[in-house]
Amino acid sequence: MSTGNGSGLGRLGLSSVPLILMYHAVDTVEHDPCMLSVRPDQFAAQLAWLRSRGLRGVAVGTLVAAMHAGRARGLVGITFDDGYASVLRNAVPELLHREFTATVFVISDRVGQVSDWDAGTPWPLLSRSQVGELAAAGMEIGSHSATHAPLAGLDAPRLEAEVKGSRDSLSRLADAEIRGFAYPYGSMDAAARRAVRDAGYDYGCAVRTPWAQLGLMALPRVYVGQQDGAGRMAAKRLLYRADIVVRGQRS
Ligand SMILES: [Zn+2]
Numbered sequence: 001m002s003t004g005n006g007s008g009l010g011r012l013g014l015s016s017v018p019l020i021l022m023y024h025a026v027d028t029v030e031h032d033p034c035m036l037s038v039r040p041d042q043f044a045a046q047l048a049w050l051r052s053r054g055l056r057g058v059a060v061g062t063l064v065a066a067m068h069a070g071r072a073r074g075l076v077g078i079t080f081d082d083g084y085a086s087v088l089r090n091a092v093p094e095l096l097h098r099e100f101t102a103t104v105f106v107i108s109d110r111v112g113q114v115s116d117w118d119a120g121t122p123w124p125l126l127s128r129s130q131v132g133e134l135a136a137a138g139m140e141i142g143s144h145s146a147t148h149a150p151l152a153g154l155d156a157p158r159l160e161a162e163v164k165g166s167r168d169s170l171s172r173l174a175d176a177e178i179r180g181f182a183y184p185y186g187s188m189d190a191a192a193r194r195a196v197r198d199a200g201y202d203y204g205c206a207v208r209t210p211w212a213q214l215g216l217m218a219l220p221r222v223y224v225g226q227q228d229g230a231g232r233m234a235a236k237r238l239l240y241r242a243d244i245v246v247r248g249q250r251s
Contacts, residue, residue: 010203010216014241017214018063020077020205022221025123026094027086033120036082038226040090047098049230050076053237057100059140061179064203064216078102079205079221081144081182082115083131085124092137104134105144105182105205108166111173117148128173135174142180142205143170150187151195159191164199180205193217211244220244 024036026043038046050057057078058066066072078095080087083106095102104126111131114122126134135141145151146166151159167178179202183192186207196204196217206213209220222240224233 010197012214012216012219014211014214014244016067017220017241017244018067018072018075018077019237019240020060020063020079020219020221021057021224022205022207023078023080023087023091023224024082025084025086026080026091027084027089027123029121029123031121032226034118035225036118037086037123038224038228040094042226042228043091044094045230046224046228046233047094047100049233050100051098053234057095057098057102059101059103060142060203060205060219061103061140062101064179077219077221079142079182080104082148083107083111083126083144084115085126085130088126088130088134088137092134092139095139096137101138101140103140103142103180103205105142105180106131106170107144107146107148107184108169108173109146110148131170131173132175135176140180141170141174141176141178142182143167143178143201144182145184148184150185151183151192152187152189154192156191156195159195160199163192163195163201167199167201179203183207188218208247209244210247214244 029037060077063077112127116122143166145162170178181196181201182205204217206218209218
């Protein structure tokens with residue numbers, strides 16, 4: 001892995017950028033204006049596609065450890081943002097069936113509540129005991145901040161509460177060290193990336209990372225939705241690095 005330019009933010013060369021998939025809910029829903037849910041049968045088909053290509057879905061903590069050891073080939077990160085209860089019910093059995101794992105990024109102050117920050121019908125979020133069930137099933141629990149606030153532009157005390165505060169409370173809840181963070185809305189700036197590093201996380205997941213900011217504290221992810229059958233999955237796998245290059249030239 002090519003890292004290190006003195007920034008302390010774990011810079012990555014383009015060829016070292018791993019494929020990380022970004023999901024939210026896995027459920028059959030009527031109203032999904034933000035296209036955040038994938039039906040359980042389609043999710044199973046997407047995992048089967050990964051398997052058919054010789055790829056194994058793993059938690060991002062596992063993927064990052066493998067990158068450090070030079071053994072990340074064939075691994076694909078699987079992530080779920082927001083901590084929807086449907087992930088435990090519908091996604092975890094499909095993952096376990098294939099001996100895959102995943103990272104679920106939980107909003108620490110919203111555990112046991114509903115997702116009422118977006119348009120559309122609020123969906124149930126994991127309860128405290130369900131977070132424990134996910135961890136016991138071998139899934140990695142990560143932080144998705146304390147309140148789902150966009151982090152770019154926040155002052156230092158609020159950044160600390162969102163980034164370090166959520167890590168401390170989720171560590172107690174999951175009874176495990178929390179190693180990963182996902183930026184709400186993919187919103188980050190240099191101060192947010194530093195806050196994630198300084199809070200002790202091993203990595204941060206963004207959405208669309210500009211080329212110049214590629215690193216362990218800003219890992220890009222590929223959105224996967226209900227429309228993504230085998231053909232689109234193959235295209236996304238082929239094109240995700242090219243997408244970073246195109247975006248880097250625009251930014
Ligand atoms: Zn989110």
